[in-house]
Amino acid sequence: MMGSWKKGLQTALAIALVTLPLAACGGNNDNSGASSAAATGGTSGATQAGDGKLEKVRVSLWDRSNSPNGQKLEDTVIVKKLQEEARKEGLDVEYVVLPRSQESEKNNIWMASGGGPDIIITYDMNAMFKWAEQGGLWELDDLLEQYGPDIKKLIGPSLEVAGTYKGKRYAIPAMRMSTAAASNMKIRQDWLDKLGMKAPTTLDELYETLKAFKEKDPGGVGKDNVVPWALPAISQGMKGFFFGPMWGAGVAIDGPATEMYMPSGNFADGVFHSAVALNEGKEFFRFLNKVYKEGLISKEFVTDVNSQQFIQNYTSGVSGFMDSNEDPWTVTKETRKTVPEAKWVTLDPLVRPNGTQAMTEANVYGLLNMIPKSSKNPAAAVKYLNVLAKNIKLVQAGIEGVHFKEEDGLYVAIDPVKNAEEIDWYFKDLNLLTQGYMGNPTKDQMKKQFANEPNPDEIADILDPYFKSFEKFGKQGPLIDTPRPVSDKSVANITKFLYDALSKAVIAKDFDAEWENVVSGWKKNGGEEYDAEVTQNLVAMNWKTTNE
Incomplete structure (x- = not known):
C-alpha cells in the first residue's frame, strides 16, 4: 500500500508540471555517546562546524533503477549542488543509496543494527510508531525549534498533522503541495x-x-x-x-x-x-x-x-x-x-x-524523515533538512537558469531534453520536504507551463481531467x-x-x-x-x- 502511499509514490505530481517526465551501505554500530549528543545538540564524536571543520551527515537516497545513461546517483548534478550548498552551512553530506524496493527491509536492518544513516525515510507511519515506541528514534521537538526555522516555515501544515507519537515529534513529514499526488x-x-x-x-x-x-x-x-x-x-x-x-x-x-x-x-x-x-x-x-x-x-x-x-x-x-x-x-x-x-x-x-x-487522495503529509538513535549527531541531520528547506527550488525544479525559469509562480523547463538526462529521473527523491511545488494547476497554467513543448494544448487536455478526478472523487484515509x-x-x-x-x-x-x-x-x-x-x-x- 502506501504510507499514504506512494507509490511515492510515486511521482510528485505537481512537480511533474516542471518536466514531467529517492546501495546498501555499512555504518558505525557503536551507539555510545548518543545521549550526550541529544542533550547538547552536538556531535559526541563527530566533528563540529565551529572548529572550522565540517560536520558529517549521512542521508538516505532511493535508487529507482531508472537512470537513462547509467549515471550513478552520487555523481549527478543536483546531488553535487546540494552537497556544495550544505558545505556552506558547515555540513559534509554523504548520500546512502538503496534500491527503492528494499526500503522496508533495509530500514529494519538499520534500526536493528544501529548501522544506518543519520536520516532514514519511509511512507510507513506504523514503522515510525513502532520505532518510537521502542526508543529507536530521536525526539525532534527541541532540535526542530533550534535548528529548523526554515523547515517550519516551509512545511507548517504537515507538521501540524503528522510525525508525532504520544505527543512527541519523531518525524519531520514532507508536505504534499497537491493531494492529487496519489494512485x-x-x-x-x-x-x-x-x-x-x-x-x-x-x-x-x-x-x-x-x-x-x-x-x-x-x-x-x-x-x-x-x-x-x-x-x-x-x-x-x-x-x-x-x-x-x-x-x-x-x-x-x-x-x-x-x-x-x-x-x-x-x-x-x-x-x-x-x-x-x-x-x-x-x-x-x-x-x-x-x-x-x-x-x-x-x-x-x-x-x-x-x-x-x-x-x-x-x-x-x-x-x-x-x-x-x-x-x-x-x-x-x-x-x-x-x-x-x-x-x-x-x-x-x-x-x-x-x-x-x-x-x-493523498494526505497533506507524505514522506517521513526520521533520525535513528544510532545517529551521533541528530542536530546535524536537522541542519541538513533546514539547508534543504532553504534550497527547496533546487529539488523541486533543478538549477534556476539552467533547468528552469520562474514565471508567475510557475517553474518552466528551459530544455526538457536536457532535464530528462540530467535531473528528471531522480531529483524529486532528493526532495525530502515537499512533494510538488504548487496546488492543482488550471488549464491555462498548464498551457503556459508546457509552452516549450510542441503540444501544450494536448498536454493540458490530458492533465486537466486527471486533477479534476481527484477533486471530485478523492478521499483520504484515517x-x-x-x-x-x-x-x-x-x-x-x-x-x-x-x-x-x-x-x-x-x-x-x-x-x-x-x-x-x-x-x-x-x-x-x-x-x-x-x-x-x-x-x-x-x-x-x-x-x-x-x-x-
Whole structure:
C-alpha cells in the first residue's frame, strides 16, 4: 500500500508540471555517546562546524533503477549542488543509496543494527510508531525549534498533522503541495478509439475492455505479446498498484495505511474489517486470479520486484491499462518514445457495487524523515533538512537558469531534453520536504507551463481531467496517531505474509483453496487482533466510512 502511499509514490505530481517526465551501505554500530549528543545538540564524536571543520551527515537516497545513461546517483548534478550548498552551512553530506524496493527491509536492518544513516525515510507511519515506541528514534521537538526555522516555515501544515507519537515529534513529514499526488488509473485512449469502445465504468466492464485489448490487439504488437494490464509484484515500493480496481470491487480505505499498496478495508456498523477479511476483498482477488489465467496481466508479475517488466510493458506499448502514482501525461510521454501515437488518459473511479465512486487522495503529509538513535549527531541531520528547506527550488525544479525559469509562480523547463538526462529521473527523491511545488494547476497554467513543448494544448487536455478526478472523487484515509501495540507487534508479519500469500492466490489453479490459506494465515499472524485494535481507534475518532 502506501504510507499514504506512494507509490511515492510515486511521482510528485505537481512537480511533474516542471518536466514531467529517492546501495546498501555499512555504518558505525557503536551507539555510545548518543545521549550526550541529544542533550547538547552536538556531535559526541563527530566533528563540529565551529572548529572550522565540517560536520558529517549521512542521508538516505532511493535508487529507482531508472537512470537513462547509467549515471550513478552520487555523481549527478543536483546531488553535487546540494552537497556544495550544505558545505556552506558547515555540513559534509554523504548520500546512502538503496534500491527503492528494499526500503522496508533495509530500514529494519538499520534500526536493528544501529548501522544506518543519520536520516532514514519511509511512507510507513506504523514503522515510525513502532520505532518510537521502542526508543529507536530521536525526539525532534527541541532540535526542530533550534535548528529548523526554515523547515517550519516551509512545511507548517504537515507538521501540524503528522510525525508525532504520544505527543512527541519523531518525524519531520514532507508536505504534499497537491493531494492529487496519489494512485490513479490510466488507459490507452488510442486503443479504445481503434476498437470503438468507451472507457470502462465498472470492474466487469474493465474485464471486458482488457479482454478486447488482448484478443483484438489494437496496438498491432501481436496477440501473444499483449499484456493488457501492466502490473508488477505485490510488494512495497512498486510503481504499479490496484487501488482503483479494488475500490471498484467495494473495498475502501477506512483503515490506516500500510505497506500493502491497496485499499485497507471497510468500517461498517462500528467494526473495521481488513480487505482480506471482506467478501469484497475475496472477490477482487478472484477477479485478479481470473485475469491472470487469461493472460491479461503479466505471467511474470510475481517476480517483477523492481518494476522493470512493468515499466517495459507500458513504455514498449504492449499494455493498455495501469494504476500508478504517475500522471497520464508522464506515461504518455514515456510510451511515445516507442509508440508515437500512444495516448494515456485518466480513467475515473469505477462505480462500486453501492453505486458510488471514489479514489484514494493523498494526505497533506507524505514522506517521513526520521533520525535513528544510532545517529551521533541528530542536530546535524536537522541542519541538513533546514539547508534543504532553504534550497527547496533546487529539488523541486533543478538549477534556476539552467533547468528552469520562474514565471508567475510557475517553474518552466528551459530544455526538457536536457532535464530528462540530467535531473528528471531522480531529483524529486532528493526532495525530502515537499512533494510538488504548487496546488492543482488550471488549464491555462498548464498551457503556459508546457509552452516549450510542441503540444501544450494536448498536454493540458490530458492533465486537466486527471486533477479534476481527484477533486471530485478523492478521499483520504484515517490518520491514527495514538499508540497501537497490537499493530506494532503484528503488522510487519502480516504484511510479509500477505505479500506472498496474495501472490499465490492470484496465480493459484484452485483459488478458493488458496484463499483459505490467505485468511487462515492472516489470522495466525494476528489479523483479527489487528482489526479489533483499529476498530477501537476508529470508534474513538468517530470515523465515518469512505465507502459512501
